[in-house]
Amino acid sequence: MPVRALSIGDLARGTGTKVVTIRYYEKIGLLPEPARSPGNYRVYSGKTLDRLHFIRRCRALGFTLDQIRALLELSSDAERACDEVDRIAAVHLAEVEGKIADLTRLAQELRSISSSCQGGGTISNCCIMDALSPDSRTES
Structure with a gap:
């Protein structure tokens, strides 16, 4: 059965990726340079x-382009041990967990600031504005 050639529009629709992003991925080497039709259109x-x-799934999970590049390179050798893939995933997980901890601290601080406001006042005596001013900050 012959393989159907895909246009860049087909690829975009099939993956929910913008055409400009596909071209960018080609430019940075995440996608191979496509073949060209007799009319010089990209053919995939x-x-x-x-x-x-695969790239889209990795991006949805927050992997960086460099991490994706490494994963793609590793995927080209199906018989290779997966230790390096595990290491990349573990590093990424640690980064995500660090961001979650940072966001949790941020949410707690914002809750604290917001709870001090009773509303109905003016900006000149607003507890939130006071908490945001440079002279009220404390560095952690």
């Missing part, structure tokens, strides 16, 4: 579609 294969799905 199902392999490229699968690769772009």
